[in-house]
Amino acid sequence: xxxxxxxxxxxxxxxxxxxxxxxxxxxxxxxxxxxxxxxxxxxxxxxxxxxxxxxxxxxxxxxxxxxxxxxxxxxxxxxxxxxxxxxxxxxxxxxxxxxxxxxxxxxxxx
Amino acid sequence: xxxxxxxxxxxxxxxxxxxxxxxxxxxxxxxxxxxxxxxxxxxxxxxxxxxxxxxxxxxxxxxxxxxxxxxxxxxxxxxxxxxxxxxxxxxxxxxxxxxxxxxxxxxxxxxxxxx
Numbered sequence: 001x002x003x004x005x006x007x008x009x010x011x012x013x014x015x016x017x018x019x020x021x022x023x024x025x026x027x028x029x030x031x032x033x034x035x036x037x038x039x040x041x042x043x044x045x046x047x048x049x050x051x052x053x054x055x056x057x058x059x060x061x062x063x064x065x066x067x068x069x070x071x072x073x074x075x076x077x078x079x080x081x082x083x084x085x086x087x088x089x090x091x092x093x094x095x096x097x098x099x100x101x102x103x104x105x106x107x108x109x110x
Numbered sequence: 111x112x113x114x115x116x117x118x119x120x121x122x123x124x125x126x127x128x129x130x131x132x133x134x135x136x137x138x139x140x141x142x143x144x145x146x147x148x149x150x151x152x153x154x155x156x157x158x159x160x161x162x163x164x165x166x167x168x169x170x171x172x173x174x175x176x177x178x179x180x181x182x183x184x185x186x187x188x189x190x191x192x193x194x195x196x197x198x199x200x201x202x203x204x205x206x207x208x209x210x211x212x213x214x215x216x217x218x219x220x221x222x223x224x225x
């Protein structure tokens with residue numbers, strides 16, 4: 001069963017715009033991570049936010065975490081065509097496995 | 111390049127057959143994870159090994175088995191294959207035992223097609 005659920009399932013924007021994706025989860029977590037997957041390729045780790053953190057930045061990425069609402073958001077600023085990919089949230093607990101959502105397909109149009 | 115190597119990249123086989131997928135983790139990583147990705151189920155955790163020992167088990171069928179060898183490479187064996195086993199199989203590695211859900215480094219996967 002999936003732990004994280006991303007929203008929306010698909011998002012289409014123009015180059016230069018910001019993209020926001022949301023993730024909701026159900027159980028307590030140690031951390032929440034975001035990954036990117038280009039079509040047919042392996043997932044690439046983007047950013048990890050711990051359960052005691054509320055916001056984290058990495059380059060054009062901004063992640064927030066609200067443990068009271070069991071939700072997270074990923075903001076990509078000034079998007080580029082190369083950002084076109086599927087984005088997954090994954091929750092890390094104490095049970096040794098990272099559980100992934102079904103992803104948001106982001107299309108950035110030039 | 112994640113440093114995780116998976117072979118083969120593509121595999122086409124018939125129902126009832128048995129295949130072996132191979133994974134070499136990133137240099138220095140002791141943990142290996144196997145995931146199955148399909149359109150309907152998404153990314154499903156199968157199994158994790160840490161330094162040769164099974165550490166966690168997920169939605170792995172009894173027809174599937176895995177092991178991690180002393181040189182830390184891992185193999186996933188799929189037997190009595192069914193059409194529904196067609197999927198992308200990913201290997202990932204991490205540097206620690208995985209207790210808190212560390213960042214994973216993924217290979218580019220093996221695409222299995224069962225006909």
